[in-house]
Every structure is written in structure tokens, then in C-alpha cells.
């Protein structure tokens with residue numbers, strides 16, 4: 001079914017005008033062939049080319065951007081049901097929900113939290129992604145006021161939730177140009193909601209009970225000219241969500257039902273089951289998750305699960321091998337060796353920083369494997385250590401030839417000594433003990 | 448339009464029985480049949496036993512246990528049998544997983560005490576029991592033998608067989624008709640190899656549970672998650688050497704930095720959330736038994752599983 005780049009190229013206008021964002025029609029064709037672009041990006045395609053290319057070239061799940069500016073994020077453009085088949089590309093946005101019945105202090109507080117809170121893991125800054133504002137008061141004024149409160153405090157992606165067109169109008173006058181996601185078009189109101197979405201070029205949540213109704217509504221909204229959609233599957237239970245989101249993902253990526261090729265919206269507000277809903281949404285195909293503000297503990301666990309599930313299974317997060325410095329080490333500072341798995345590096349670095357002993361950290365290329373894993377796989381060996389010492393010119397930096405290796409690499413200590421001519425000291429297994437070890441052992445050695 | 452969530456799979460995850468009631472020749476109040484899945488977890492429409500079970504991990508020498516649990520459980524940690532009983536009556540566990548940490552003391556040789564511990568735990572709780580034997584190859588044979596014997600008739604689950612040491616545990620399982628846990632380091636092929644080794648020495652498929660090794664959330668869990676999914680698919684695709692239920696225990700969860708360094712007053716909550724998020728994800732990927740160490744995680748997981756297990760009637764979706 002998929003077309004080759006050249007076949008696609010033949011159908012393009014060959015103007016090389018760059019308006020699609022690609023330098024030439026050919027590069028655009030290559031993107032289309034791999035499902036990484038949407039034909040709508042080329043304004044000069046004629047109808048017949050459009051109908052040929054149509055559903056076969058665009059990504060099976062459309063890429064939808066929420067918000068503008070630094071904190072904006074995109075979701076969709078996923079290709080697989082299981083991460084081990086390739087990888088998951090676009091982590092779900094998790095947005096905190098506020099109600100327009102809350103005081104502006106409360107709303108401000110949540111907004112500032114999402115604006116400022118950062119959880120740094122493995123060198124990556126993890127944040128929540130935006131604010132969802134619900135028109136629970138039912139009044140236009142309260143909604144407009146709540147939206148204004150959020151807007152005054154931060155430039156964050158927003159989801160606006162209401163059943164009232166007037167309320168949307170009042171809110172969108174203030175924030176329409178920031179492309180909030182508006183929730184939602186239903187079979188009753190979709191014409192008006194589509195008009196609103198088009199007027200402000202906002203992405204639109206399309207909400208229907210049951211897949212057939214959803215498909216019908218997506219079609220109708222498409223006919224109204226709306227292209228940026230996100231789907232609310234109306235689950236009644238977590239089980240419902242799991243079945244529906246799995247079905248939608250499967251039908252979309254196989255292109256069996258191209259109309260389901262949009263990201264999924266999931267409201268995780270389930271009394272007592274909020275964390276379960278978030279965990280489920282993260283692993284099972286949600287792209288926009290809204291939830292009441294999470295406790296610190298839930299927040300960290302949710303961030304970490306999202307980070308884990310959305311790393312490429314083929315490529316661990318890695319550091320560039322090399323000689324790193326902690327503090328300002330002198331010629332007599334210790335040299336510690338470790339692997340280039342990011343998690344290992346950042347764990348170790350954290351403890352080294354708190355030990356307050358300046359040192360050198362030699363990171364060797366174990367292709368992103370942790371210490372134990374690299375030892376078990378034979379990736380960490382004496383030749384690698386010898387070559388790395390040479391390559392990164394460690395001898396020029398220090399006046400001694402002593403190398404501290406991880407406790408888990410102790411079986412290699414003799415061989416490393418032989419291969420490198422350096423004296424090998426076996427450090428502790430757990431990085432938490434590195435400070436104590438350096439204070440005692442290294443200082444003893446220096447004397 | 449109806450839609451098919453079976454994806455054309457032909458295989459079935461094998462069933463295994465844990466625990467034996469009086470009628471079944473044991474003394475347990477309940478026994479479980481796990482496995483039997485024919486599609487992705489929770490998507491089977493008419494399966495009574497597809498809810499994952501939650502096991503509380505306890506031990507007989509708390510010296511080796513997380514200080515968080517020692518603080519939370521108080522004196523209970525000093526008597527495995529009362530701890531097990533509380534797990535059943537107050538914490539709501541489905542299963543008990545007893546680690547014989549007492550055997551980790553240097554030169555441990557008091558094998559008979561192990562038998563007594565197993566018997567007293569069995570007598571104080573009516574839940575099926577998982578037993579983790581020694582960590583020391585030298586005493587494996589005697590320890591597993593003793594566990595097997597002390598739990599004869601109870602359909603225990605014995606742990607943990609690995610490629611480098613599986614004979615003693617297999618011998619005990621075979622002699623006393625228990626099941627065993629087969630663990631391999633996060634790799635479908637290694638899991639399969641170990642199951643074949645076990646098959647060759649006579650352990651039946653319906654007596655094996657796969658432990659794919661679970662890295663803690665943030666510390667390798669993503670690999671475990673995918674390993675679980677892949678084992679499940681292999682089973683569904685018809686590979687009988689991988690068609691066993693899966694057990695998951697992210698043992699290191701309570702030692703990781705985020706939990707260890709949490710504010711003392713909030714440490715329990717951090718531990719619980721870490722176990723909880725891991726448990727949900729592992730169950731959705733395909734684990735039939737989720738092991739936890741914090742009692743408060745149990746109830747949360749069970750109510751979440753109940754909600755995830757509540758399915759729409761797919762035929763009704765029009």
C-alpha cells in the first residue's frame with residue numbers, strides 16, 4: 001500500500017518552492033514516503049494527486065501541536081503498538097486541571113507550580129505541560145476570569161473545557177492566539193465548535209461514545225475543515241479506556257480506519273484511581289492527559305514512568321565518552337572510571353558533587369550499558385580502559401597513575417592493571433558510598 | 448462496526464495453580480488458577496481469573512529488609528508468621544512471598560529452623576505461599592528440600608531458579624509437586640532457554656512461572672516492561688516454551704535514590720507510589736503476579752486492577 005518516494009515525487013508540483021518546509025519537492029517526497037509529513041503542507045497539490053497520496057502518506061496518527069512558544073509540545077505521529085517494535089516518539093502531555101469555581105489564588109498557585117516545577121532525572125528536565133481549565137461554574141464570567149488568571153501567570157499550553165459557546169468566545173478572545181486545545185466537539189455542537197476552532201486555529205477535542213460515533217464525528221469535523229483533532233474516547237472505567245485506546249491505536253497505525261488517526265485525550269480524574277489512570281494513560285497510548293494536581297510523590301513516579309516508556313528501547317540514554325571534571329581538580333586529584341550509561345553517570349556525579357572532592361571522571365564507551373551489564377556482556381574490558389586512558393590523554397592531567405574503578409568491575413582489576421600500567425583501586429559498589437571512600441582511602445593514599 | 452482486540456493470536460498463556468484448599472489436599476483458604484490469557488492483558492472478555500494477583504513480600508530476618516518497611520510494620524517484622532497473617536487480614540494481600548533471609552547469615556546451617564518457619568507461616572495464614580530460598584548455592588539443596596517438604600500438599604511456588612542454578616529447586620518442586628519461579632535477566636531468549644532446561648529435567652510447563660527480572664522504575668524498568676510484553680506475545684503467537692504466567696517484583700524500588708532520599712515523613716508515600724506505578728505498568732504489559740513490599744501499595748493496586756478489569760461489552764460497541 002505504501003508508495004515509494006519516487007512515485008510520490010512524480011505526483012508533486014516540482015516547484016521546489018520550500019513552502020512545505022522542505023528544501024525540495026524530492027526531500028518532501030522522501031518524508032511523505034516514510035510517513036513523516038502530511039501532504040497538506042504543500043499548497044500546490046491538485047485534487048487528483050491529493051486523493052492518490054491522501055491517506056497512504058500522512059503519518060498514521062497526525063502530529064498535533066498544543067500551545068505556542070517554549071513550552072508548546074506536539075503529540076501523535078506514532079507508528080507502533082508496542083515500544084519494542086520501534087519506539088514511542090511523543091510523550092503524552094500531562095496537564096493539571098483547575099476549575100473556574102476555584103479562587104484565583106488557588107488557580108494561580110497551580111499555574112505557577114506547572115510553570116516552575118522541574119524534576120531533573122538523568123540529565124533531563126521533566127515538567128508538567130500545561131493547564132486545563134474547566135468551566136464548572138457554568139458561567140461565562142467565571143470562565144473568562146479563570147482563563148485570564150492562568151494567562152497572567154504563565155505562557156503554558158492550555159486545554160479549555162466547557163459546554164458553552166459563549167464561554168469559549170470570552171476565553172478565546174484572551175488566549176485564542178495561543179492555540180489552546182478546546183474541549184469538545186460533540187454530535188450536538190460540532191458545527192459551532194468547528195467554526196470556533198477554525199477561527200482561532202485551535203486544535204479541537206472530538207468526543208463521542210463508541211468508536212462508530214467517533215469515526216462519524218471525526219469525519220464530520222473534517223468536512224467542516226478542521227484538521228487538528230484530538231479524540232476523547234469517553235471511557236466509563238479504566239478498563240474501557242484500555243480497550244478503546246488499544247483498538248484506536250491498532251486501527252490507526254494499520255490505517256484500517258484512517259479517521260481514527262489522531263492523538264487520544266484522557267481525563268485522569270477518577271476518584272481514588274487518579275494515579276492508576278495516569279500510569280495507564282502513559283503506557284497505553286494517551287497523548288493528552290489531564291489530572292488534578294499531583295502530590296510530589298505521584299508526580300515523580302509519573303514523570304519517571306513517562307521518561308522510561310518513551311526512551312528508545314534500542315538506544316539507552318548515553319553520555320559522550322571522555323574525561324569529565326567534577327569541581328576544579330588539580331594534578332593530584334583522583335581519577336575515577338565509569339561507563340557511558342547516562343543513569344550511571346548522573347547517579348555517580350551527584351554523589352561526587354556532594355562529596356566536595358574535586359576529581360576526574362573517565363567515561364568509557366560501553367555503548368550505554370551500566371557497569372554490571374557491561375561487565376556481564378564483556379563490553380567493559382581492559383583494552384577499552386587502556387585505549388580510553390590514551391585517547392583522552394589522562395596522563396597529561398594528573399601527576400599519578402592511580403585509577404579507581406567501580407566495585408562491580410572488580411573482576412577486571414588485575415587485567416586493567418596489566419594492560420594499562422596504572423595502579424587500580426577498586427571503589428565501592430554503591431555510588432552512595434563514594435564520598436566516604438574518597439575521604440578515607442584517597443586521602444590515606446595521598447599521604 | 449465491531450472491532451477485534453485479539454489481533455488474530457492463536458496461543459494461550461498456560462494455566463498454573465497456586466495453593467491448595469482442603470478439598471485439593473492442602474490447608475489453604477483459597478487457591479488460584481492464574482494464566483489462561485488469549486490476548487493482551489485485561490482485554491480478554493470472559494475470563495474470570497485474568498486479574499493480576501498482588502503478593503506481599505516478607506522475610507524471616509528483617510536485618511536485610513528496607514528500613515522503611517521496618518518502620519511501617521513495626522514489631523511485626525520480627526515474626527514472619529504474624530506478618531503473614533496481618534498481610535492477609537489487614538493489608539489485603541492475595542499471596543505471601545516469604546524470603547528466607549535468615550539463611551543469608553554467614554555459615555548458616557540451621558536447616559530445621561527453615562522448616563519451622565515455613566510451617567508456622569502456613570499455619571497462621573490461609574493464603575497461598577511463595578518461598579524464596581537461600582542465596583547460597585552451598586545450602587540450596589537442603590533448603591529447598593526442607594521448604595518443599597514442609598509445604599507438601601500446599602502447592603507452593605518456590606523461588607528462584609536461574610540458568611546457573613536451577614537443579615536443587617527443580618528437584619524440590621518435582622519431589623513435592625510445587626511450582627517454581629524461573630528468572631532470567633530481561634531477555635526473552637534467555638527466559639526461553641531456561642524454560643527448556645527445566646523441561647529437560649522434567650519440570651512441567653504448568654509448574655513454571657517466568658520472572659523476567661524487573662528493574663526499578665527509572666532504573667531499568669523500561670527494559671523489563673518490554674521484556675514482559677515480548678514474552679506475552681511469544682506465548683500468544685504459540686511459543687509453548689514461553690507460554691507461562693509472569694511474576695514481577697521490582698525489588699530495588701525501596702532502595703532507589705528518589706525513595707531513599709525522600710523526606711522521612713513522606714518516605715512511605717514515595718515508596719508506595721514507586722511500587723504502584725511500576726505495578727500498574729507491569730500488569731498491563733502482562734504480569735500475572737505483582738509483588739510489593741509496602742503494605743499500602745496492595746489495596747491501591749487491587750482497586751486499580753478491579754477498575755482496569757471492568758470491561759465494556761465489545762459486542763455492544765456500535
Ligand code: B12
Nearest residue numbers: 316338344369370371372373377406427431632634662667
Ligand atoms: C537494565 C538492565 C539491563 C538492560 C541494559 C541497561 C543498560 N543501559 O545498561 C538490558 C536489558 C539491555 C540488559 C542486558 C543484559 N544484562 Co542486564 N541488567 C539491567 C539491570 C536491571 C539494571 C542495570 C542498571 O541500570 N543499573 C543502574 C546503574 C546506575 O548501575 P551501575 O551502572 O552499576 O552504576 C552503579 C554502581 O556501579 C556505581 N558506580 C558506577 N560507576 C562507578 C564508578 C566508580 C569509580 C565507583 C566507585 C562506583 C561506580 O554507581 C552506580 C550507582 O550505585 C541489572 C540489575 C541490577 N539491579 O543491577 C541487570 C544486570 C546487570 N544484567 C545482567 C545480565 C547478565 C545482562 C545480560 C548479559 C543478559 C542478556 N540479556 O544477555 C545482558 C548484557 C547486555 C548485552 N549483551 O547487550 C546481570 C549481571 C549479572 C552479573 N552479576 O554479572 C544483572 C545484574 C541482572 C541479574 N541479576 O541477572 N540489562
Ligand code: SF4
Nearest residue numbers: 016017018020025042
Ligand atoms: S511546497 Fe510543494 S511544490 Fe513547494 S517544494 Fe514543497 S512539495 Fe514542492
